[in-house]
Amino acid sequence: MVLLILVYLLIFGYEWMFARRKQMDRRSITIVMILLVCGFLYAAIQIVYPYSLTPNPLLQEAFRPLSHMIWRE
Amino acid sequence: MERIPHSQLIMLLIIFEFTATISFVLGPLAAVSNYDAWIALIAAGMIGWGFAWISYKLAMRRPQQFFVQYGSQIIGRWLHIPLSLLLVFYFLHSASIILREFGDFMVTEYYQQTPIWAVAAVIGLCVACAVRIGFEGIFRCAQGFFFIILGSIFIVPFFINKEMNFAMMSALVKHRELPEILRGAYLASPMYGGIFVILVFFPWIKNGKKTMRSLGLATAVAIFCVLIHLVPAMMIFSPKLVGDLTYPDLELMRYISVGDFLENLDPILVASWSSGIFLTISLYLFCAVFSLSQLLKMPDYKPLSFSVTAIVVTLSITMARSSNELTLYMKHAGMLFAYICQFAIPLLYLTVDTIRGKFQKTKYPAK
Amino acid sequence: MTIFRWFKTAKSALGNPGLDPIRSVAGQPNANPQQPSDLEEAIDAPISMEQRIGWYREQFDRCSDVVYFSFVAGAGTACSVIFIQGIINEETLHRQIIEAAMTIRSGESSEQFVRQLFEGRRLPVSSMDITASLTEGLRRILLGEVLLIVDGDARMILFPIEKFAMRAVSNAENEVVIRGPRDAFVEDISTNLTLLRRRLKSPALKTETYFFGKHTQTKVLITYIDGICMEGLVDEVKHRLSRIRIDGVLGSSYIQEAVADNPFSPFPQTMYTERPDVVAGALLEGRVAIFVDSTPMQIIAPVTFYMMMQSAEDYYQNYISATWIRWIRYLYLLISLLLPSLYVAVTTYHPEMLPANLLITVAGSRDIVPFPAIVEAFLMEISFEAIREATVRMPKQIGQAISVIGALVIGTAAVQAGIVSGAMVIIVSITGIASFIIPHYELGLALRVLRFPIMIMAGVFGLLGIVTGIILTFLHLVSLRSFGTPYLTPTAPLVLADWKDVAVRAPWWRMKARPHLYQTDHEKREHFGKPKLPEEEGSS
Numbered sequence: 006m007v008l009l010i011l012v013y014l015l016i017f018g019y020e021w022m023f024a025r026r027k028q029m030d031r032r033s034i035t036i037v038m039i040l041l042v043c044g045f046l047y048a049a050i051q052i053v054y055p056y057s058l059t060p061n062p063l064l065q066e067a068f069r070p071l072s073h074m075i076w077r078e
Numbered sequence: 079m080e081r082i083p084h085s086q087l088i089m090l091l092i093i094f095e096f097t098a099t100i101s102f103v104l105g106p107l108a109a110v111s112n113y114d115a116w117i118a119l120i121a122a123g124m125i126g127w128g129f130a131w132i133s134y135k136l137a138m139r140r141p142q143q144f145f146v147q148y149g150s151q152i153i154g155r156w157l158h159i160p161l162s163l164l165l166v167f168y169f170l171h172s173a174s175i176i177l178r179e180f181g182d183f184m185v186t187e188y189y190q191q192t193p194i195w196a197v198a199a200v201i202g203l204c205v206a207c208a209v210r211i212g213f214e215g216i217f218r219c220a221q222g223f224f225f226i227i228l229g230s231i232f233i234v235p236f237f238i239n240k241e242m243n244f245a246m247m248s249a250l251v252k253h254r255e256l257p258e259i260l261r262g263a264y265l266a267s268p269m270y271g272g273i274f275v276i277l278v279f280f281p282w283i284k285n286g287k288k289t290m291r292s293l294g295l296a297t298a299v300a301i302f303c304v305l306i307h308l309v310p311a312m313m314i315f316s317p318k319l320v321g322d323l324t325y326p327d328l329e330l331m332r333y334i335s336v337g338d339f340l341e342n343l344d345p346i347l348v349a350s351w352s353s354g355i356f357l358t359i360s361l362y363l364f365c366a367v368f369s370l371s372q373l374l375k376m377p378d379y380k381p382l383s384f385s386v387t388a389i390v391v392t393l394s395i396t397m398a399r400s401s402n403e404l405t406l407y408m409k410h411a412g413m414l415f416a417y418i419c420q421f422a423i424p425l426l427y428l429t430v431d432t433i434r435g436k437f438q439k440t441k442y443p444a445k
Numbered sequence: 446m447t448i449f450r451w452f453k454t455a456k457s458a459l460g461n462p463g464l465d466p467i468r469s470v471a472g473q474p475n476a477n478p479q480q481p482s483d484l485e486e487a488i489d490a491p492i493s494m495e496q497r498i499g500w501y502r503e504q505f506d507r508c509s510d511v512v513y514f515s516f517v518a519g520a521g522t523a524c525s526v527i528f529i530q531g532i533i534n535e536e537t538l539h540r541q542i543i544e545a546a547m548t549i550r551s552g553e554s555s556e557q558f559v560r561q562l563f564e565g566r567r568l569p570v571s572s573m574d575i576t577a578s579l580t581e582g583l584r585r586i587l588l589g590e591v592l593l594i595v596d597g598d599a600r601m602i603l604f605p606i607e608k609f610a611m612r613a614v615s616n617a618e619n620e621v622v623i624r625g626p627r628d629a630f631v632e633d634i635s636t637n638l639t640l641l642r643r644r645l646k647s648p649a650l651k652t653e654t655y656f657f658g659k660h661t662q663t664k665v666l667i668t669y670i671d672g673i674c675m676e677g678l679v680d681e682v683k684h685r686l687s688r689i690r691i692d693g694v695l696g697s698s699y700i701q702e703a704v705a706d707n708p709f710s711p712f713p714q715t716m717y718t719e720r721p722d723v724v725a726g727a728l729l730e731g732r733v734a735i736f737v738d739s740t741p742m743q744i745i746a747p748v749t750f751y752m753m754m755q756s757a758e759d760y761y762q763n764y765i766s767a768t769w770i771r772w773i774r775y776l777y778l779l780i781s782l783l784l785p786s787l788y789v790a791v792t793t794y795h796p797e798m799l800p801a802n803l804l805i806t807v808a809g810s811r812d813i814v815p816f817p818a819i820v821e822a823f824l825m826e827i828s829f830e831a832i833r834e835a836t837v838r839m840p841k842q843i844g845q846a847i848s849v850i851g852a853l854v855i856g857t858a859a860v861q862a863g864i865v866s867g868a869m870v871i872i873v874s875i876t877g878i879a880s881f882i883i884p885h886y887e888l889g890l891a892l893r894v895l896r897f898p899i900m901i902m903a904g905v906f907g908l909l910g911i912v913t914g915i916i917l918t919f920l921h922l923v924s925l926r927s928f929g930t931p932y933l934t935p936t937a938p939l940v941l942a943d944w945k946d947v948a949v950r951a952p953w954w955r956m957k958a959r960p961h962l963y964q965t966d967h968e969k970r971e972h973f974g975k976p977k978l979p980e981e982e983g984s985s
Contacts, residue, residue: 020384023380030377033377037385
């Protein structure tokens with residue numbers, strides 16, 4: 006968890022510096038920051054609740070009927 | 079923006095097509111299609127090329143524009159945005175699957191003490207830097223590594239020919255089972271169909287009309303590269319064992335010993351091959367980042383690279399609890415998801431565009 | 446084509462007069478001094494000699510080396526010369542200027558004398574400039590010229606008869622060759638230019654002068670061959686130079702760092718050389734050379750990574766052996782970058798790679814060593830760096846002693862004491878030798894620096910770490926440009942035609958085209974075909 010926060014802080018710092026140097030518009034900065042926050046939240050949730058939802062089972066459920074047709078199990 | 083010449087495109091796509099296939103698909107392929115695996119592989123390559131053809135046709139409709147930008151003109155904004163997001167997610171997901179497989183491989187075979195996130199993070203760092211540097215960087219990198227990677231792939235069959243059981247050859251030639259071939263092709267074709275990513279950056283390809291030829295060449299070389307590992311592996315281990323081994327190609331490499339001096343060359347070969355994996359992941363990730371930035375109408379895609387890479391790394395670690403779960407996922411959903419993104423979505427756009435073109439001939443003059 | 450387009454944008458930026466302070470600030474000595482602005486100033490300028498000398502005395506306040514000498518020239522006209530002692534040729538001043546001015550046979554009137562002097566140019570010197578600007582005169586005095594002021598006329602004459610104390614042309618010390626020319630550049634820029642001009646006797650060799658440094662006023666020459674070098678490249682060089690605002694230029698690296706494409710890269714993006722033949726060769730390939738006064742190292746741009754792996758020797762030796770030597774160099778480049786990391790990775794993570802006997806030997810030597818391999822490698826590499834730095838910086842007499850002590854301490858004592866293993870000593874010494882094989886010192890330095898991060902990566906992740914290090918380095922190299930030319934040019938992007946001078950050293954009769962990339966105006970070189978065997982010649 007500590008490592009995760011550190012890594013995200015590092016990325017945040019780098020992106021912030023980059024944005025400052027390139028004088029990016031507000032919108033791009035917001036998008037990058039939102040993405041960072043989303044990534045961080047996802048990772049944090051996965052660490053705190055290890056058995057929470059990931060995209061794979063969702064996809065697997067979505068494709069279940071089709072895959073049954075193919076593999077005939 | 080510098081346009082990429084076809085030599086660079088071919089080199090990157092060859093690496094892109096065969097590195098992941100050779101290590102992660104060989105086993106499942108042999109398991110489902112036995113002696114017909116090599117035919118299934120060729121068929122998969124052809125199918126993949128066919129998928130790419132649809133994307134190529136679609137891209138050629140507007141060769142100067144980017145797909146993500148003009149897609150809404152074809153099927154409307156409200157359908158285009160979710161479909162593009164799905165594509166972005168597909169790229170991210172493919173990147174994280176390959177990263178996960180690579181991490182699993184490294185951790186089980188070489189670094190038992192190392193946690194998987196460390197391996198994933200190291201590769202993630204490289205990938206993020208590559209995407210940050212940009213499109214040219216990835217392609218030039220591919221050009222630089224191409225001969226090394228290809229050399230390390232081609233060297234293997236030469237040093238293991240004394241182990242091969244050539245009597246197996248007759249079974250390879252004579253044995254035919256159509257369902258087995260089809261199943262094998264079903265398993266392997268998404269690996270080749272991956273080249274549909276040209277859709278995303280098509281306007282950057284120099285002289286886009288020749289793209290199909292380059293893709294064909296790349297696919298052919300990539301099939302050949304996998305075959306020269308698949309056939310020896312079959313002849314040494316028999317299809318049954320190949321199917322049961324987790325990493326048959328690694329076992330194959332371990333058979334190498336050069337004149338009693340260098341015993342196990344596999345770490346070196348794996349090292350050069352892992353640079354191919356790195357390139358594959360970075361191409362997927364680049365496509366994701368680039369499409370996402372265009373979807374969000376950002377002027378530059380570079381600021382997204384680190385945050386998206388972080389997401390991919392977390393996704394790759396958390397997507398499955400064990401490698402078995404991942405295999406199960408690949409069998410039941412991964413392939414279908416790939417088919418939808420590689421085949422169905424471009425086909426949908428193409429069909430709608432054709433129908434629209436029929437109705438409004440004045441607006442889009444027929445090619 | 447893209448490079449060309451890129452240059453075009455750079456060029457359009459250059460067109461903006463506000464961006465180009467070179468000409469306005471520094472001016473050019475060869476330019477015609479009778480510019481309109483100059484003449485306008487002349488109207489206001491004082492005609493009286495006393496006033497002007499007073500102005501110069503004010504400017505050169507507390508400068509004890511400035512000499513003011515007044516004399517009476519022909520027709521009773523009062524004249525005076527101002528110059529700085531020691532940087533002019535006083536003999537010439539006495540004989541050809543003062544004495545000659547005194548004895549000009551003119552009419553009785555002072556006006557006639559002045560006309561003789563300015564319009565008739567009746568002094569026995571080979572070059573003189575006329576200016577009416579006091580500040581221009583001031584600047585030129587500092588450059589080592591003699592200013593002649595004539596009473597009653599606002600114009601002044603400048604005689605470029607500078608003479609500095611300088612080193613004679615001597616052997617190249619850093620870039621030694623066995624066959625081929627020995628002379629090297631010295632600190633004096635005009636001598637250096639002569640060395641180049643002796644090799645390129647062509648009017649197409651252009652040299653453009655600029656001055657940099659607020660206080661040093663260092664002369665900088667941009668040289669290129671017109672018709673081979675692309676105009677856009679020259680413009681780009683000028684554009685980059687125009688950005689420089691600096692107090693002083695004491696060496697070519699001051700300029701080098703200011704014109705680099707990526708200022709945060711350890712890799713040199715322009716090359717320096719002390720050999721006139723290397724500069725001539727580069728100019729013939731369509732590159733630009735930048736000469737900086739008071740340094741023997743001149744800059745070449747643009748460069749590629751592989752250019753720095755070519756030594757001047759390659760072109761003077763038999764091409765087959767030169768090719769072989771080049772391959773050896775590439776091999777040792779890899780060794781110098783990777784060998785310690787490979788050792789660390791293999792002994793720590795992949796011992797199964799080694800054959801059993803070798804493994805036993807290595808393990809035996811490592812048996813008593815109390816450190817993990819990475820620490821051992823670090824210790825040795827760091828101490829070797831120390832020895833290397835010490836031997837370069839030490840006075841020559843002590844240098845020998847240092848190397849002997851260093852070799853003894855590290856080579857023998859450390860192994861006997863069991864601090865490091867014998868294998869590590871071999872690795873470090875091979876690495877050390879390998880890093881000296883790289884012909885370009887700066888490139889070797891960059892690799893020396895990069896070796897340590899890769900070593901840490903190898904210690905943490907084994908071979909995967911090394912691969913990561915290579916990938917990151919490669920990504921950096923791939924994204925690097927030198928004046929628009931991709932750094933790894935013939936390999937990434939791939940230009941197979943240029944491999945003739947990278948992978949091998951092709952014989953001169955095969956070097957038909959110049960390296961492609963610089964968009965040279967004449968891609969084809971003058972060349973002759975493959976020399977025919979005597980029997981072939983007889984039959985044809």
